[in-house]
Amino acid sequence: MRVELIWTDAINPKGVTEILDAPDELSEQDIEKWGINLLKEFNILEIERYREKARTRTFVSCRSLGTNNKGHNWTKKNLVTCSNPRWGLYDIYQCTKCGIWGKRYGLDSGIRRDYKYKAKAYKDCDTALEFIEKKGR
């Protein structure tokens, strides 16, 4: 599902609105927890990285914008955040519907499709499913 997450930090006291993909199985109450956790993870990484210069984010609100049938339903596949000298910290995600893989890098809020799934057809889940069907896995 699509969610709207609003947070503030030292240089954005009025708040920043982000539209993100969250797992479809989240209930209304879990959406808020999901947003709070996302910012908690962000703050931990931010403090690790920038120490006293860290710009931590404060949760304002998080609400569902409804299920997006076209969108991928990303679920996190790693329990502990991965680290790589080239990419830094990242999490691995897989779509439960079409099966493609992606990563969320450190302080990035969006999930990026892996290089193998760079083609435009993979952008939305419905077209990805079609494409995979045609081409074979």
Ligand SMILES: [Zn+2]
């Ligand atoms: Zn998908």
